[in-house]
Amino acid sequence: MTADTADPDAAVGVAPAADAGFLQRYGATIEYILIPGAALVGALAVFGIFVALFGKNPLDLYFYMYQGAFGTWFSWQNTLTRAAPLILTALCTALPAQLGMVIIGGEGALLIGALSATSVALAMPWAPPLVVQAAMVCAGVIGGGLWITLSGALRQYRGVNETISSLLLVYIGLAVLNHLVEGLMRDPASLNKPSTREIGAANMIGSIPGTDVHWGLVFGLVAALASYILIYHTVFGFAARVAGGNIRAAKIVGLGVSKLILTICFLAGGAAGLAGMIEVAAVQGRTNANLAAGYGFTGILVAFLARHNPLAIIPVAILLGGISASGGLLQRRLGLPDASVLVLQGIIFVFVLASDALYGRIGFLKGKS
Amino acid sequence: MDFGKISRRHLLQGSAALTLGSALGIRSAAAADTTIGFIYVGSRDDYGYNQAHAQGAAALKKMPGLKVVEEEKVPETDAVEKTIESMINLDGASLLFPTSFGYYNPHVIKMAKKFSKLRFEHCGGLWSDKDPTNAGSYFGYIDEAQYISGIVAGYSTKSGKLGFVAAKPIPQVLRNINAFTLGARLANPKATTQVIFTGDWSMPVKEAEATNSLIDQGVDVLTCHVDGPKTMVENAARRGAMVCGYHVNQSPLAPKAYLTGAEWNWEALYPKFVKMIAAGETIPNFYRGGLKEEIVKCSPYGEAVSAEARKHADEVKAKFLSAEGYTIFKGPIMDNKGKAVITAGTDRGQKDPELEKMDYLVEGVIGATS
Numbered sequence: 001m002t003a004d005t006a007d008p009d010a011a012v013g014v015a016p017a018a019d020a021g022f023l024q025r026y027g028a029t030i031e032y033i034l035i036p037g038a039a040l041v042g043a044l045a046v047f048g049i050f051v052a053l054f055g056k057n058p059l060d061l062y063f064y065m066y067q068g069a070f071g072t073w074f075s076w077q078n079t080l081t082r083a084a085p086l087i088l089t090a091l092c093t094a095l096p097a098q099l100g101m102v103i104i105g106g107e108g109a110l111l112i113g114a115l116s117a118t119s120v121a122l123a124m125p126w127a128p129p130l131v132v133q134a135a136m137v138c139a140g141v142i143g144g145g146l147w148i149t150l151s152g153a154l155r156q157y158r159g160v161n162e163t164i165s166s167l168l169l170v171y172i173g174l175a176v177l178n179h180l181v182e183g184l185m186r187d188p189a190s191l192n193k194p195s196t197r198e199i200g201a202a203n204m205i206g207s208i209p210g211t212d213v214h215w216g217l218v219f220g221l222v223a224a225l226a227s228y229i230l231i232y233h234t235v236f237g238f239a240a241r242v243a244g245g246n247i248r249a250a251k252i253v254g255l256g257v258s259k260l261i262l263t264i265c266f267l268a269g270g271a272a273g274l275a276g277m278i279e280v281a282a283v284q285g286r287t288n289a290n291l292a293a294g295y296g297f298t299g300i301l302v303a304f305l306a307r308h309n310p311l312a313i314i315p316v317a318i319l320l321g322g323i324s325a326s327g328g329l330l331q332r333r334l335g336l337p338d339a340s341v342l343v344l345q346g347i348i349f350v351f352v353l354a355s356d357a358l359y360g361r362i363g364f365l366k367g368k369s
Numbered sequence: 370m371d372f373g374k375i376s377r378r379h380l381l382q383g384s385a386a387l388t389l390g391s392a393l394g395i396r397s398a399a400a401a402d403t404t405i406g407f408i409y410v411g412s413r414d415d416y417g418y419n420q421a422h423a424q425g426a427a428a429l430k431k432m433p434g435l436k437v438v439e440e441e442k443v444p445e446t447d448a449v450e451k452t453i454e455s456m457i458n459l460d461g462a463s464l465l466f467p468t469s470f471g472y473y474n475p476h477v478i479k480m481a482k483k484f485s486k487l488r489f490e491h492c493g494g495l496w497s498d499k500d501p502t503n504a505g506s507y508f509g510y511i512d513e514a515q516y517i518s519g520i521v522a523g524y525s526t527k528s529g530k531l532g533f534v535a536a537k538p539i540p541q542v543l544r545n546i547n548a549f550t551l552g553a554r555l556a557n558p559k560a561t562t563q564v565i566f567t568g569d570w571s572m573p574v575k576e577a578e579a580t581n582s583l584i585d586q587g588v589d590v591l592t593c594h595v596d597g598p599k600t601m602v603e604n605a606a607r608r609g610a611m612v613c614g615y616h617v618n619q620s621p622l623a624p625k626a627y628l629t630g631a632e633w634n635w636e637a638l639y640p641k642f643v644k645m646i647a648a649g650e651t652i653p654n655f656y657r658g659g660l661k662e663e664i665v666k667c668s669p670y671g672e673a674v675s676a677e678a679r680k681h682a683d684e685v686k687a688k689f690l691s692a693e694g695y696t697i698f699k700g701p702i703m704d705n706k707g708k709a710v711i712t713a714g715t716d717r718g719q720k721d722p723e724l725e726k727m728d729y730l731v732e733g734v735i736g737a738t739s
Contacts, residue, residue, distance in 0.1 A: 068459070074455070081447060081451060214447075284475065291446075293446045294444070332438040338441045
């Protein structure tokens with residue numbers, strides 16, 4: 001948090017001294033850091049007032065948020081563990097956004113990805129762990145990918161609004177998961193907590209050496225980086241952004257819009273499906289209703305806060321991971337209810353959306369031409 | 370940009386507080402003898418499962434030398450592992466109560482292995498020989514209290530139709546439905562219990578729909594087994610039906626409609642655990658009990674409960690408390706498809722492992738497990 005609040009100040013300090021050429025070249029980049037940073041600081045200030053109304057000292061609040069999220073090595077690990085699934089589920093919203101689509105069904109793709117990965121692992125008990133893990137990654141990506149491709153196809157071929165269809169598919173995904181977990185795939189020994197059988201300790205992917213953070217974080221970082229390269233440094237990504245900017249223009253220049261939509265939706269769902277696979281292979285060890293923990297929904301928030309930039313998703317996911325990691329400390333030290341973290345997330349979201357109106361309107365960043 | 374300046378000032382104050390706070394933190398951690406961490410899956414004022422545990426935590430707060438830290442709405446993912454570690458690392462907790470059933474495997478087991486000198490007490494009755502010995506899992510035979518509720522409900526119903534709003538058709542829930550129905554049929558042999566499963570532990574909208582639809586079918590006494598009975602209790606009372614509570618005493622929500630209820634008695638068990646630890650005794654890893662062991666209790670009778678109902682219910686309660694005990698699942702018991710599930714002459718006492726696998730609804734229950 002503090003790092004983010006320092007950035008805008010640094011930028012303000014530099015800006016007036018620099019010449020117009022510098023501003024012309026980097027003005028947009030500075031805006032991308034300055035405006036969300038200011039929105040974040042504004043949201044924190046409003047949240048401080050909100051907390052003060054409950055008779056708590058806002059300074060205590062900021063201190064505990066810092067301590068709980070970034071204050072110790074343990075807190076950092078806590079934050080990164082919580083950020084890992086968010087990076088992947090945020091990609092599920094951010095990638096289709098390049099095409100102008102608003103997909104909010106990452107939670108459904110996560111559940112289907114987890115279910116597919118578990119099924120594959122249970123189907124090959126003889127295979128060595130590396131083979132099982134590779135198969136689980138593939139199954140998770142394909143399962144989640146096809147789930148969101150369904151939304152994309154409905155939009156492209158049937159004119160169904162992809163926001164609504166992807167959201168409704170979350171509930172269908174959850175129902176499918178519950179149906180299988182409580183029926184066909186149920187471990188008879190899981191009496192009071194219907195679950196599938198366990199994939200086995202040998203097949204778990206474990207933690208990054210020297211930390212408690214599971215490998216999901218690395219998967220997330222790699223996926224975010226790859227998405228960034230794909231969108232901003234390949235012809236495919238350029239085509240996607242052209243189609244997102246003006247779909248008719250894209251058709252006129254002969255871009256295969258259907259193919260673009262389906263591919264991007266597949267990749268987006270694949271990212272969320274991978275998050276589901278990791279939840280199974282790194283955390284739960286089996287599939288049950290616990291997987292529906294809301295990572296897919298928090299991912300939407302992350303994607304919007306990052307303005308759908310795959311690289312920006314990484315710090316934003318860490319920030320939101322930090323907020324959720326510090327939420328426990330706020331409850332324990334300040335006696336705030338859990339909902340206060342949701343209030344903070346809501347305030348941040350509103351501030352960032354409202355700050356969208358500021359782009360291109362900050363006088364001193366325009367430069368003089 | 371004003372915000373930026375404010376924030377920079379706060380940052381400076383914050384770092385000052387950091388130095389001060391860490392010094393104070395160490396001191397305050399040393400001052401309290403034992404720090405106990407409570408973790409809830411829902412909100413601790415839900416008039417239900419989580420509130421029952423929070424009442425137990427509140428009982429510990431009154432004891433000298435104890436510091437209680439609490440965290441609510443912790444999901445059954447690695448978030449609970451991080452909460453446990455945070456309570457240990459940042460608050461110095463040495464005894465932890467992760468109270469939700471789904472925390473146990475794999476999360477509590479993993480943490481108990483990692484912090485082998487600390488004590489973990491999980492609610493759910495899941496401990497087995499393979500698990501770490503510094504972890505325990507306790508639970509209560511709350512079907513005994515449901516049986517008493519059933520007796521009271523059997524006397525109180527005019528239509529002979531009882532309603533049960535249930536989460537999932539799992540053994541624990543089925544056992545409560547069956548005990549409630551067997552109790553009701555003790556009072557009124559013609560009574561039936563219509564059951565509706567909502568599919569999950571906290572589904573307020575479905576719970577309200579189920580309540581309304583049961584009352585529309587002529588049900589006039591309802592009970593439930595979901596995490597937060599508030600929805601059912603308030604809706605049923607508004608529609609003029611009577612209710613038996615669950616988890617905690619919900620009579621403040623519906624003073625006129627509340628008959629009695631099956632409650633957890635964690636405010637008796639938790640201080641007992643702490644005293645056992647202080648005295649150097651070991652808490653059994655698998656700790657269970659019912660009314661007699663004071664792990665569960667019945668809510669005080671509401672004003673609508675007749676003298677006849679009170680007398681009968683008190684008699685059965687006295688039998689539960691007596692040395693020889695009382696058996697609810699005593700053969701012959703038929704399921705609602707006409708099959709004998711417990712044959713004549715077979716007594717399935719409260720500790721019988723067969724009851725843990727219950728997958729049927731007894732005669733008199735209208736509904737299906739799948």
